[in-house]
Structure formats: structure tokens, C-alpha cells
Amino acid sequence: MMSTYLKDYPDKDGFFGPYGGSYVPERLKAEMAKIAEAYCNIGRSFDFVSELRRIRRHFQGRPTPIHYCRNLSKALGGNIFLKREDLNHTGAHKINHCMGEVMLAKYMGKKKVIAETGAGQHGVAMATAAAYFGLPCDIYMGAVDVAKQHPNVVRMKILGANVIPVTAGQQTLKEAVDAAFEAYLQSPEDTLYCIGTVVGPHPFPMMVRDFQKVVGEEAREQYLEMMGELPDAVCACVGGGSNAIGIFCGFLDDPVKLYGVEPLGRGAKPGDNAASLTLGKPGILHGFKSYTLENPDGSAMPVYSVASGLDYQSVGPEHAWLKDQGRVDYVTADDKEAIEAFFRLSRTEGIIPALESSHAVAYAIRYVKEHPHGSILVNLSGRGDKDIDYVAERYGADHGVL
Numbered sequence: 001m002m003s004t005y006l007k008d009y010p011d012k013d014g015f016f017g018p019y020g021g022s023y024v025p026e027r028l029k030a031e032m033a034k035i036a037e038a039y040c041n042i043g044r045s046f047d048f049v050s051e052l053r054r055i056r057r058h059f060q061g062r063p064t065p066i067h068y069c070r071n072l073s074k075a076l077g078g079n080i081f082l083k084r085e086d087l088n089h090t091g092a093h094k095i096n097h098c099m100g101e102v103m104l105a106k107y108m109g110k111k112k113v114i115a116e117t118g119a120g121q122h123g124v125a126m127a128t129a130a131a132y133f134g135l136p137c138d139i140y141m142g143a144v145d146v147a148k149q150h151p152n153v154v155r156m157k158i159l160g161a162n163v164i165p166v167t168a169g170q171q172t173l174k175e176a177v178d179a180a181f182e183a184y185l186q187s188p189e190d191t192l193y194c195i196g197t198v199v200g201p202h203p204f205p206m207m208v209r210d211f212q213k214v215v216g217e218e219a220r221e222q223y224l225e226m227m228g229e230l231p232d233a234v235c236a237c238v239g240g241g242s243n244a245i246g247i248f249c250g251f252l253d254d255p256v257k258l259y260g261v262e263p264l265g266r267g268a269k270p271g272d273n274a275a276s277l278t279l280g281k282p283g284i285l286h287g288f289k290s291y292t293l294e295n296p297d298g299s300a301m302p303v304y305s306v307a308s309g310l311d312y313q314s315v316g317p318e319h320a321w322l323k324d325q326g327r328v329d330y331v332t333a334d335d336k337e338a339i340e341a342f343f344r345l346s347r348t349e350g351i352i353p354a355l356e357s358s359h360a361v362a363y364a365i366r367y368v369k370e371h372p373h374g375s376i377l378v379n380l381s382g383r384g385d386k387d388i389d390y391v392a393e394r395y396g397a398d399h400g401v402l
């Protein structure tokens with residue numbers, strides 16, 4: 001049974017304790033309020049909910065299964081289970097909130113959707129959702145990322161999206177977010193800016209969470225049916241935090257340990273990781289308050305992870321709150337552990353995980369080593385097909401497993 005947590009948080013102004021809120025220019029404030037209102041009316045109407053449920057089943061392929069990692073568990077001692085979000089259409093959990101956001105845009109009568117993308121995963125999911133609903137879609141992407149993520153750029157274009165390279169600053173995700181915000185400011189009446197994770201001003205952290213919580217609801221029921229009890233622990237990687245909050249939502253009221261796994265990259269030195277909750281401090285970036293990685297002068301610090309979907313200077317405000325409340329433990333896995341987990345899962349289970357998800361797998365491996373009879377459910381947020389060329393080039397496709 002869920003308590004009233006999901007109804008109590010965020011409050012009406014979008015706060016999770018001191019975090020979240022809406023720190024945006026006056027003009028956008030009114031727009032954000034309109035989106036919040038539309039979401040509360042349309043997004044919770046019978047027609048919207050039933051259409052979304054039909055889409056999940058017949059277009060996305062939900063419910064996604066839970067897989068018991070028999071070989072890996074046998075080798076390690078504990079029990080590792082995977083919630084297979086990699087089996088969603090487009091290969092990751094992001095389609096869960098993109099279908100919801102674009103459907104809301106459609107119901108609100110918007111003429112176009114706008115989004116930012118880093119590695120291109122959110123861009124591809126958005127382009128897919130926009131094609132499904134027949135809305136034009138502008139994707140802002142740092143010029144460096146456009147060059148690096150060529151296959152995703154091609155996918156977005158094939159799906160009919162307009163990819164706009166951003167040449168300011170470091171030419172990566174942060175600048176893409178700035179440019180998308182800027183474009184949205186020009187015509188907020190006709191467009192909807194669809195944020196890629198549980199960040200940004202209210203109502204986005206709430207909306208994206210609500211669209212992702214299907215993962216946790218399904219997983220809890222499936223796990224109970226499989227095992228007759230709940231897992232000891234649940235873990236998920238944390239970039240902005242959407243796949244993590246999605247699965248955590250199913251277990252917040254249960255005696256289940258929750259672990260969010262942040263990317264430690266090359267190490268704890270500034271610029272070498274993107275572990276906002278572990279190494280950052282409270283601050284405001286992109287219209288909301290949360291833990292952020294900042295330089296001493298208050299500017300956003302450069303961030304790094306082998307998994308480009310995890311490198312962001314901040315994190316969803318609800319995670320900041322759950323950390324301060326002590327409900328979720330935020331831990332880290334570095335590049336090396338993630339790469340080892342990537343190969344290990346591929347070879348023992350026949351499942352190639354996304355490098356982002358590999359961080360969660362790495363933590364699960366550590367967990368069962370420390371808890372020999374324990375059980376842990378991992379949110380396998382995405383498949384690794386997008387990462388194979390990079391991994392093969394850097395580590396060799398026949399990289400040895402430790």
C-alpha cells in the first residue's frame with residue numbers, strides 16, 4: 001500500500017522539502033503554471049490515462065519483464081534481478097516519459113515540441129514520440145555531441161526531427177539546455193519544452209516522475225508474484241534521476257533498501273565525475289534547486305562519465321530530498337567498475353546493458369558480494385547497442401573479465 005507520499009510531494013509550488021521549485025523568468029512562470037494546471041486536469045483525465053496505458057502496452061511493449069540473473073547470481077552468491085527497461089521500444093526507459101509529455105502537448109493544442117539532448121537518447125525518444133503524435137520536433141544538441149553521437153543524430157533525422165547544433169560554451173548538454181530554454185522563451189504559447197529527466201522547474205520533476213513510476217509499480221507486483229516477498233534492495237543509476245525515481249516509487253513505503261548509483265567517472269577530482277549528490281552541494285541551476293557541482297565562482301563545473309547519459313551538473317530535486325531524509329542511499333561506481341559490469345552481464349546473461357545502466361549493475365555485484373544471501377533488483381534502464389562501437393574501440397570487444 002502506498003502512503004500519501006506521492007500526493008504530498010512535491011507541494012503545490014513544486015518543492016520537495018527545500019528542493020525543487022521554479023526559478024524561471026517571470027514570463028515562463030505563467031507558462032509553467034499553465035503546464036502544471038493542464039497536467040493536473042488533462043494528465044489525470046480518464047481519456048489521457050487510458051490512451052497512455054494503451055500506448056504502453058501496444059506501442060512500447062509494456063509491461064517489461066523481470067529477469068533473474070541465474071548465472072551471475074550463482075557465481076557471486078546473492079540474487080540479482082533485472083527490471084528490463086532495455087526492452088522498451090527505442091531501447092530505454094526514456095520513452096515512458098516522452099510519450100506522456102508529447103501526448104500532453106498534443107492535448108494542450110501545442111503546435112511543436114522542443115527538447116535538449118546530450119548523448120542523443122532523449123532526442124531519439126522524443127523524435128519517436130513526436131512522430132507517433134504527428135507533432136514537429138526541434139532537438140537542441142551541443143555541436144560536440146552532434147559530432148560524437150552520429151548514429152543518434154541520424155536516427156532523429158530519420159524520425160523526422162529537426163536537430164539544431166548548439167555552438168556556445170563547451171558545446172555539450174548544459175549549453176543545449178540553455179539553448180532549448182531560450183527557444184522556448186520565444187514562443188511558449190505554441191510549444192512545449194519536454195525535459196528529458198526529473199529536473200527543471202515545477203511541474204517537470206513531478207510530471208516525469210509520475211510518467212516513470214509505472215516501472216516501480218510493475219516491478220513490485222512482478223517481483224512479489226515471482227518470489228512471494230519483496231527484494232532486500234533496489235538499485236538504479238542516477239543521471240538526472242528519472243529511471244531511479246521511477247523504480248523507487250514502487251518501494252518507498254516498503255522495508256526495502258534503495259540505492260541510487262552516481263557516476264564517479266575517473267575519480268573524485270572536480271571535472272572527473274558527475275556525482276552531484278555525493279560530491280556537490282545545494283544550488284540553483286536550470287530553474288530548480290538541488291545538489292549541483294559548481295566551481296568556486298558559482299558557474300557549472302564541467303562533468304564527465306564514460307556513460308554520457310549520466311553527465312549532468314545537477315540531479316532531480318526529489319533525490320536531494322530523499323537523500324537528506326535518509327530514505328535512499330546514494331553511492332557511486334566509477335568508469336572501470338561500469339565497464340567490468342558491462343562485459344560481465346553481457347557474457348554471463350546474454351544481455352548487453354547501456355553504460356549508464358552498467359553503473360547500477362556494478363553496484364548490484366558489489367551488493368551481493370557484501371550480502372551473500374541478499375537479493376537486489378536492478379533497474380536496467382537501457383540496452384547497450386548504442387555503446388558497442390565506443391567500448392570495442394577503447395577496451396576491445398574481447399576485453400578480459402575480472
Ligand SMILES: *Cc1c(COP(=O)(O)O)cnc(C)c1O
Pocket residue numbers: 092093094121122196197198237238239240241242243244309310354356357381382383
Ligand atoms: C538517459 C539515460 C539514463 C540517465 O537518465 P536518468 O534520468 O538518470 O534515468 C540512464 N540510463 C539510460 C539507458 C539512459 O538513456
